[in-house]
Amino acid sequence: MIDLANYQNLKDLVAGVLAVWPAHEKFISKSLEERSADVLKSSDRMALLIKTLSAHEPGGLEGLCKSYKFLCEDIVLPEELHFRRHGTYRLSNFVDAEREVYSNADFMRQYMDGLLVSSVLWVNHTQALHHYVNTYLPLLPAGANHLEIGPGHGLLLYFAASRPEIGSVTGWDASPTSIANTKSALAALGVTRPVSLTLKNLFDTTDASSDQSYDSIVLGEVLEHLEEPVAALRNIKRWLKVGGRVWVNVPANSPAPDHIFLVKSPEHACELVREAGLEVEDSAAFAMTGTTLEKALRRQLAVSCVVIGRRVD
């Protein structure tokens, strides 16, 4: 294990996970070895946020770490086995995902808590978040109107709200539970500026008042949950001002019980953005822990695909 003496929060989170799951040490070691000093610094910052959030959870940090173990062993592993056998995700429509996953409150809570911890321990998740904080947010013009669709655990919205040069911060989510989570996370993390949070499905375009309103829209880990990702991106185009940007993070080859649209590669993610009429300004791809990008693409292993799209007309 690398020396974490300069990264106390990361050290605490790793200790918390190893206390409930000692056999995970080899994976964590590998995941940490693959990080640059900059990414380790971001990991430590995110670990501090997770520790802060855990203080408001009934099970504390131990509860979050147990949920992380549940995510890896009981949620993702069976789906991974299906994907390896059949080359497809197990479910392909929203109704089934709703029945099996979204409507199961206890399962959802453990799933979302586990994902929060994965944002620090799965190197592709950390690198995507690092890209958002260090590459994407600094691109935004002063006074930008910023919207995140599907903020869920609220970490990404927190980073936007922490930048005073961003003019307004808004979140839309189709799930009342997610809206409540985002709201309590922002409060726990000490956000005092106004953040507008609305229950809204991104396929709902009945209200035209949001058209051409945003300089920035974020869609982190949402497209893979949709039957029609291009239709969703077309709506995003309509809500962006001309010149505005979207930051998309979508995993390729990443089975989970509520992933119903299979993105096959980083290029496939870029094609979806182009198909919706947006220009691809930048893109990046981060392979899962324990492999190189080249090997991950060859073997259809999970890769986080980040795309910055721009509305040019």
Ligand SMILES: C[S@@+](CC[C@H](N)C(=O)[O-])C[C@H]1O[C@@H](n2cnc3c(N)ncnc32)[C@H](O)[C@@H]1O
């Ligand atoms: C996996 S979480 C992503 C959390 C966070 N954005 C991230 O990058 O880690 C997906 C979120 O998208 C929301 N979502 C799914 N479908 C949606 C839709 N059609 N409209 C709006 N939100 C949606 C879910 O409720 C959930 O909060």
